[in-house]
Amino acid sequence: MRIAFYDVKPYDKPWFDRLAPEYGCEIKYLDYHLNADTARFSEGCGVACAFVNDVIDKDTLDALAETGVKLIAMRCAGYNNVDLKAACYMGFKVVRVPEYSPAAVAEHTMALLLCVNRKIHRAYSRTRENNFSINGLIGFDMRGKTAGIIGTGKIGRVFAEICGGFGMKVIAYDPYPSDSFNGEYKPIDSVYRESDVISLHCPLIPATRHMINKDSIALMKDGVVVVNTSRGGLIDTPALIDALKSKKFYGAGLDVYEEEADYFFSDYSAEIITDDDLARLLSFPNVVLTSHQAFFTEEATREIAETTLKNIQEFNTLKEGRTLVNEICCDNVKRLPD
Numbered sequence: 001m002r003i004a005f006y007d008v009k010p011y012d013k014p015w016f017d018r019l020a021p022e023y024g025c026e027i028k029y030l031d032y033h034l035n036a037d038t039a040r041f042s043e044g045c046g047v048a049c050a051f052v053n054d055v056i057d058k059d060t061l062d063a064l065a066e067t068g069v070k071l072i073a074m075r076c077a078g079y080n081n082v083d084l085k086a087a088c089y090m091g092f093k094v095v096r097v098p099e100y101s102p103a104a105v106a107e108h109t110m111a112l113l114l115c116v117n118r119k120i121h122r123a124y125s126r127t128r129e130n131n132f133s134i135n136g137l138i139g140f141d142m143r144g145k146t147a148g149i150i151g152t153g154k155i156g157r158v159f160a161e162i163c164g165g166f167g168m169k170v171i172a173y174d175p176y177p178s179d180s181f182n183g184e185y186k187p188i189d190s191v192y193r194e195s196d197v198i199s200l201h202c203p204l205i206p207a208t209r210h211m212i213n214k215d216s217i218a219l220m221k222d223g224v225v226v227v228n229t230s231r232g233g234l235i236d237t238p239a240l241i242d243a244l245k246s247k248k249f250y251g252a253g254l255d256v257y258e259e260e261a262d263y264f265f266s267d268y269s270a271e272i273i274t275d276d277d278l279a280r281l282l283s284f285p286n287v288v289l290t291s292h293q294a295f296f297t298e299e300a301t302r303e304i305a306e307t308t309l310k311n312i313q314e315f316n317t318l319k320e321g322r323t324l325v326n327e328i329c330c331d332n333v334k335r336l337p338d
């Protein structure tokens, strides 16, 4: 099976190169994002392997179909960048890696929260300059504070456990409550109103797009910390910027950003940032922004490579009419009206 592997980064190769022969796969690495223009580079490959910022819309799917690609293998959990409805109608199979290390993302979420709270990023810069003043670096005790978790799936539940370990009260909203969540479910507005820390762990779907907006921010406590390690589109960025400017928030920890596709995962240190919202976010001393790296641990990268290759191998031997283990189910999508 030959795989067109889009948007490759140096850290992708070690595990994929090591494991590909075991799964009977040969990989054609491509530096570009997958989109309607680059889809043609899949010629001769049955599989297009894509990541979080690739654009897999109807135009890309049309171009992929012409190259003979039959399987889109997402090497990530989220699939908000795939036009699933179009993919299903066109007969593509779409697979993903539903779980690689919930702990990796949940631990990074806590790292962002601790950094924002205790201003570690500023302390680090100061001591590097032999400035040992602690003026302005005051934080707050986490013990006894309320963590509001939106989405208690695999990652949200691990983050809830971590918050519990810090002695925080944990409340959550999820339209599909889980028996294994160790905290109290509340309506979403109560989570906004009662939380000292709000952490987003739900998928980006139409119902969640811009859920953090002017109205939900108005419900929040003054001095709240918002952490987003899920998808940038969950937050209306101008509303976040307004709230930061008006000092509504204690701070924000962000691993994702709505328009991240243009910048994240690449080095622009010698360039001018032309995205004014991104530049503004980076200018706040109480915002810590990482470049979609919450997943990035040794354990998770190995799991991503292994599951992606297993998904592809399974597709290769799939009997007509059967569904793949990690296939993104299209039955509901097919029934949706336009």
Ligand code: NAI
Binding pocket: 077, 078, 098, 099, 102, 105, 150, 151, 152, 153, 154, 155, 156, 173, 174, 175, 176, 201, 202, 203, 204, 207, 208, 229, 230, 231, 255, 256, 292, 293, 294, 295, 296
């Ligand atoms: P999951 O599917 O296990 O959990 C998602 C939860 O969100 C489910 O319990 C679901 O019921 C809930 N949900 C659905 N609609 C909701 C709504 N309207 N409001 C509140 N909750 C809602 O997913 P998992 O593995 O926990 O991942 C969560 C998100 O984290 C993913 O969607 C992905 O976007 C993001 N992610 C980010 C990574 C990073 O490196 N920054 C890495 C992996 C995932």
